[in-house]
Amino acid sequence: MNGLNLILASVAGTSLMTAFMYIMTFLTDRIMNVVKILGTMLTFQTSPDGKLSDRPRAISVGIIAHYAIGIVFTLCYSLLWSRGVGQPDFQSGIWFGIGSGLVAIAFWYGLFAIHPNPPAIPLKPYLLTLFVAHIVFTFGVIIAYNQLK
Incomplete structure (x- = not known):
């Protein structure tokens, strides 16, 4: 996968994942805005009562970090595929999505554990x-990857 196609596939997967999280926010009435949560935590702008930041800096940092992480995941997929580990298909999508979801859970759990003032959201x-959103992400990447080949 060339660099531009890798970025485009990553943007597609990350955008699909973000949309999924917004839909889940709407359906569950829980805070699932990954960009806002990530940006608030990375800029240390959690309000004293545990609310997320609406400041442009927090949102911008959250967007940039979220899409950068998507590029890293997509690069890992591409490297694995080029070495014969899985392929951009349904079966590998399930396994890569599960793996990505487990990595994400470990990252977020650790971030909430070490952060001096994490947002007050129900973590579980x-x-x-x-976790499910990373499976959605993986399929977004795979669909875009196959369309761009």
């Missing part, structure tokens, strides 16, 4: 939804 439903 967020992590479970994020």
Whole structure:
């Protein structure tokens, strides 16, 4: 996969995942806005009562970090595929999605554990939804990858 196609596939997967998280926010009435949560935590702008930041800096940092992480996951997929580990298909999508979801859960759990002032959100439903969202991400990447080949 060339660099531009890798970025485009990553943007497609990350955008699909973000949309999924917004839909889950709407359906569950829980805070699942990964960009806002990530940006708030990375800029240390959690309000004293545990609410997420609406500041442009937090949102911008969250967007950039979220899409950068998507590129890293997509690069890992591409490297694995080029070495004969899986391929951009349904079966590998399930396994890569599960693996990505487990990595994401470990990352987020650790981030919430070490952060001096994490947002006051119910962590278990967020992590479970994020796990599924990474399967959605993986299929977004695979569909875009196959369309761009």
